[in-house]
Every structure is written in structure tokens, then in C-alpha cells.
Amino acid sequence: MKIFSGVPKHVEEILTTNRRSFLKSAGVLVVTFGVESGTLLTEVNAQTSNAVTYPDPDFRQLDSWIVIHENNTATFYVGKTDCGQGTGTGFRQLMSDELDIAYEQTTCIMGSTDNTVDQGGSGGSTAMERDSWSMRRAAAEARRVLLEMGSVRLGVPVDQLAVSNAVITVKGDASKRITYGELIAGKKFNVALTGANANAVTGVAKTKPVQELKYTGQSPPRYDIPAKVDGSLKWAVDVKLPGMVHARNVKPPFAGAKLTGIDESSVRNIPGFVKVVSKGNYVAVVCEREEQAINAAKQLKTTWEKPATAPFPPSEDLFKYMRTATPTSASRPIVTGNPDTAFSGAAKVIEVEYEVPFQGHTAISGAHATADPSNGQMTIYSNDMKSYGMRNGVATFLGMPREKVRVVWMEGPQGYGRTAADDAGCEAAWIAREIGRPVRMQWMRNEETAWDTKGPAFLVKVRGGLDSEGRLVAYDYSARACDYNHVGYNEPDTVLIAQFMGSRRANPAAGGSATPSEMYVIPNRRMLGEVVSLPLVWETPLRTGNLRDPNGPQSTFAAESFIDELAAAAKTDPLEFRMKMLQAATNDDNGFKRARSIAALKAVAEAYGWDARPSPKPPGNGNILTGRGIAYSFRGQSVVAQIAEVEVNRQTGHVWAKRLVCAYDCGLVVNPQNLRRTAECAMLHGLSRALYEEVQFDSEKVTSVDWMSHPTLRHADAPERIDVLLVNGDPNPNRPDLPPYGGGEAALKPMLAAIANAIYDATGIRIRRVPFRDARVLAALRTAKA
């Protein structure tokens, strides 16, 4: 068994001259991973500072996407990053298919700004749905060009050639053959592509119909996993540079505080102390060794002035505050039919509110980056999922020419949006320039949990009117998201260090709210999504950013809980109630969302073994109450229906999701195993948000600072069984142009509602406030009993 060597191929290529000279860019660097002899990776040809520039790989050049090597292997260069869902494996499958090369003969290099074209990195579950198309078209074009070259070399027209596993043969005479490697052998294609941007890029060749894809739809194991389990992979946190020092931040003890003094003498006695760096309200300490920097950050004496007014209400008053705040957004409801008239004629009207608090990204490790300021350039080693955005952000923040800055993407703790609003890259780069040495920055646990970007809190008021037949005839949904000044794209003027240094954007980001995503036929409906702001907008730990389907889980919790409440009021089975509303029309969108919604709900119910009956179940006698809940939604064109079966402990209030079933329709499935794993984990992420996650704060600061005060799902919470069914509800499921839809986020979306609905089914208790921690469930059980 081979033990894997670990240094990521893309980093190795960046640090060697091959790729750089191939693309005609430059660099200077000595990087080591580990300190033992033999791990010195490379010494790159040092050049004068004037020569160091990092141009953008030209997305209109085929050579920027694909290199064919002499040994008949291929390297694919893509402008994406992987947050842990194995997208690189999927890209290799698709591109191998279009190029007609064996999957095993390929590698994929991702997301480093001077090495791969700018496709924006990751975000929005767009990897397969949007960004894979240009990769496929480039691979198809490479195949076309190689066939033409083969035609010249073999002396027969292209239509008399066959190609398989990167070997071109003459039809009917397999002895006449030539490999891709022999044809091009590491040389350039020099073929221009067309298209307005990296995602529109195309050659002359057409991509293959689905039926001709060989690797697509198979499940080759993820290529990144072996080095992740044998300890050999080198991550962004592992980078070491000669002369590198360690930095740690000193955050204000109160939100909105003003720095009034730093006593540097309080840390000068720390061995290895290098410097305190500060500007405005930003403070960091730099030491030779990591533990020294950690100690210095704790020990540094600083004084701060509290803001004149409270930055935010305490978390227990958040929803009261949101209810009465004046929205920062315009109120533009989407209205169909005549809701007011319908409500006045309704036989039964229900009106309730749902509350979802701020929830943290709380990545398993803090934000981190290492910056190398040598020779007038700046290289940042980072796990930023939008590495290209970071490059632009850092260049602007530092006032450096863009071509003097590059970001080398490496693996890191899960992205899910946090690393699109990365803070450490700008911090490391700024400090590195201040002190003129390479700097490694990493956030501590309390800092990351308190100050990372948050998923916005939601307050949702919903009103529904049923007619005498129990049909939903009037619907009024009104959501308020605490999401003003939403950050999340590496903007140099809103990154936290810039805020601390006094940057104030004239027009903060408007933020977003959300209305339900479903295809129910409700004749009269009004839907409104509004945004509100906390009092403190800048330099606040309660800043919002994209958290895995940024508003979807919150709005779907409200919308799909409410549908369940209506079904219960109509004394109808909750699945039947949904199905009737989906089947009440036959019109559909161009992605067949109605047909696919119906198919997904049918599939999940059948796989679970759904017994049709209204909720709640007749009350049980034992200590453990069981129930099942269903919810469905879509994100983009991906449709997801889920059923949760829960056990609720009547004595403790503890909820255990014993079984989860998911029907997932992502269109064309590139790698079924990867998609199933991603869905399993997204569902449990939703479960964690349903049961545990809440950012707590008093009126001065965030008090959630670790895994005790911002709890998360744990091993004991794992379901006994998870089933993920990959469904294809397309009316023409075998159509040759079936496209792939996003797979990374959608499976999280309905889970909060499915759990709430299952708790209701088990107990008759409707919990409208997330999370459903033991104490909240127990209190609700006791209130109901009283």
C-alpha cells in the first residue's frame, strides 16, 4: 500500500517553475512543510522584485485549463475550491469524459490565483450546476484539437479516427495509433477559446450527451481523502516560511469599543516577543513562536472605552427588538390573488410566529493565513473558498498593484461561507508588510466563535386561512432577517481589520431576507421579506455572512412548520396536505420543479414507510415519545424532501433523531457516493442547527465563545440510520441534456422543519423557536401538561 506524499499537487506546481514558466508568470519563494530534512520542497529561482508579477491565467486559452503530459496523463486546472464535498473529483470525472481519457490518468488543480483561471472559487452550490460547464467545454475542445492533430499525423480524416483512454486509432486498423501524449507532449495547444467570462468560455467542440459520459454517474473515491487520513496532506495551517513569525489578534472586550491605550511593556518580557502592531482599533501581537504569540495576546494590557449606547440588545430580547425595529429594506410584498378577501371568508385562520436566532459558522478551527511579503510581492497561503476575491481584496486593502498579489489556495476547515468573508488573509498580509517578515495568523477559539460571521436571525410571522374543506385559501408570510451590512465577498472595505482601522462603507450591504421555496398552489398569497439592523453596524461581532444556504434554513423552518400546523388544523395527513397543493396545478417551470417536487415527496414517503394519518400521534404512555415529520424545499433547481423520525424523552426534553430519510433531486448526478455523503452531512448540519446552535450575547459582547457556550451536534446525536435517495423526477429523466444542479447546500434546508414537525407528531407540542435544546423542549412539555 502506497503512503501518500501529501504536499498538494497544486502547491507543488506553484512552487516549482514548470507551471509558472508555462504560463509566463513569476515568483520567489522558499517553502517548507515540516522541519525535518528532506521536506524542503523547493527553492524557486529568486528574481529581482521588479520581475515578480502574477498575471491572471487567460481563460480564453485552452492551455490555462488543460495540460497533456508526455506520459499521456492530463492535468486539469480549474478556478474552483473545495469546501470538503469532493468537487475536484467530480470535475475530473466530467473533464475525463469530455477529453476521452481514463479518469486515473488525470489530476485536478484548484483555486490558486496565478495558476488557475478565475472562476470565483466556491459558493452557492454552483460547482457542478454552473462552473463545470466551461471545464467540460474546454476538455471537449482539447479532444477536438487532438483529433485534428492525430488526423495529420496518421494521415486519415478525423471521421475515420476513434479515441479511447487518450489513444487515437484508425477505425478498422487499431495498429495505426497515437497517444495524446505523443501528439502534444507537454507543449502548448495555443488554441483560443471564446466567451465573455470564465464560465461562458467555449471552443468549437460540443459537449457530449449524458448517455456518452462514462465516468460521470460513477463513484470513484475522492482523491483528496487518502492524504487526509494518513496525516500527510499539508493544509493552509501547515505552511512554514523561512523567518516566519506568529501573530495573534487582541480583540476589543466590548463590541464597538474604542482603543485608548496599549501598554507594550506588559509583553516585552515574553521570550520571542517581536512587536505589537496596531492601527485604529486593530491590535495584534507578533512573536517568534506560536505559543509565545498566544501568551502575548492574552497578556497584553490594553484599555478600551465602551460605546455610548448599547451595540445590541441581549440575546433574550433579540426577537422583541426585531419585531419593533424599522426595516432597513423597502417593503415590497409579492401578492397573488386577493389575500385580504380570502382571509375574511376563511373558515379558520391561524397566525403564529417563528424565531431562528443568530447561528455561527463556528468552523472547527479559527481563521488562518500565512503571508509572504518578500521582494515587493505578497503571497497568501489561505483556505479562502473565494481565493480570487481575496487576491483582489488584499491588493486593494494594502494599496498594492493586483499583479503583485497572489493567493495560494490550500485545504482548510469547512468553508460554508465563512471563508468567503475571510479575515485572516488581510490581517496576515498587513502585518507581514508592517514588519517585513512572513507572518502566520490564526484566530483562537473564543475569537472565532464570538467574531466569525453569523447566519442571520429570522423572525417570521405567518397567517393562513383554511376553507371549510380544510384547503389553504389565504396565506400571508412576513419575514424579518437581522442581516443589514451582510459581509461575505472579501471586500477590502468591510473585512474586519478594515473596519477596526476605521473603514466605513457609505452604503452598507442591504442584506437579504427570504420567502418560502415550494410549488404549492395557494390561490391568495402575500409574501414579504424584510431586513432589520442591530444598533451597531460596524466593528461588531454580530456581523452576518453567508452560512450554507444563507437564509434558506430559517425561512424553510417557518414555512414548512406552518404547513404542518395547517395540516394539523385541517386534521389531514401532512404529506397528503402538501401533495394536494402541489398537484392542484399542472403548470411547471423550465426545470420541472413541480413534477420533481411531487416525485421527491413520493420517494421519501415510500422509502420511509409513511403511514397516512394526521399529526399528532395519539399520546403515548412511556417515557420516550416517538414521531415523524416531513418537510420539503428547493434551492435553485435542486429539490429535497426529508423525513425525520425522532424520540423525545419526556423526563429530560432530549430529542434524538433516530432516523433520517432524504430524497434528493440534483438533476444529473456526477458522483452518487459523494452526493450521498454531502447530503448526510448537510442533514446533520441542519440537525445541529435545529437542536443546539445559537449565538448568545449580552448587551456588550457575544458570550458564546467555545463549544460549551455555542454547542454543536456530537457523536451521541448521530441517527441510527440515514437513507439518501437520489431521485430523478425529470419528466424525461433520460434526456441527453439533463443538467446537474447544486448539491452542497440544499439538503440542509428542510431539516429544521422536519425535526420540529416530528417533535409535534410525537408530543403534540409545537416548538416555534430554534434551537430545540432539552430545556426548551422540557419547558414546553411541562407547560402543555399544566
Next chain:
Amino acid sequence: MSKITLKVNGSTHTVDVEPATPLLYILRNDIGLQGPRFGCGLGQCGACTVIINGTAIRSCVTPVSSVKSEITTLEGLSKQGRLHPLQQAWIDEQVPQCGFCQNGQIMTAKAMLDKIPNPTDAQIRETMNATLCRCMTYYRVQAAIKRAAKIIAEGRSKKGVAA
């Protein structure tokens, strides 16, 4: 500063550091073993786990001067180029998402299986409960532990037959 000698994965290293320094930083920054990772620095998450005397230890809260026995890190699990059955099971089950915490998952599972070769579901949940994963790979980690336990047991019985 004082000179401290550590035995890690069969090799001996002498470092000159503050005795109170957490073992994690010595392993990562001085010895170059970066399998253990910083997650919380509080002993709450397990990303920094190493094995000492058969016990899974949180190296982020373990002063280097307190370490008297040999340390095993993730890098030390494979022997003569052969992956440990747990590592193979992790690949076979395709466990990781981002993978950052998986050092803790694998090392905690290793210490458990060394003591309890055939753990029940309840024992797995209890032993692993303080080892956190924010990608939520728990379900698949547990499946991989059971798979590895089976492989190890089969290996033992084969050896038994041969003997």
C-alpha cells in the same frame, strides 16, 4: 527554556522550549508532525489528539514537560507503508468532508479499539462524544469504526489460524 526529549512515532527528538508549552505546538512546529491540529486550545474538540500510553490525549492542553512516554501521532499509525485498518476503513467509507478534525476522530477511535476491540454502538457514541466534527461526519465515522473493528478482528483470527 529547557531541553526536553520526546519519543514520537519511534524517533527521538530533543527540543529547547518553555516547559509549559502545550505539546501540540512542539509536535507541529518543532518536530514537523502536523497531523494533530489546533481546533480550540481548550481540550474541547479533539482535533489535536495524540496517543500516549494507549490513551487519547488532547495535546493542546498537555504541557510538553509532563510527557514521559512515547507519543503516537496520526503519521505514526501506518506501519511499513501499510495503512492502519482504521485509515483504510476511513477511505473505504469515504468519511471526511473537509477532513480537518479527522485526526481526532481516527486517533480517538484507535485508542478505543486498542482497549475495546469490538465496541457496541453505545460505547462508540460515548467514547467519541467529545470529538467534534463541524462537517458532521459522525454517522460515517461510526460506520468506519465498525468496519475497522471487523477488519482487525478478522486479522486476529487469521493470525490465530496460522499460529
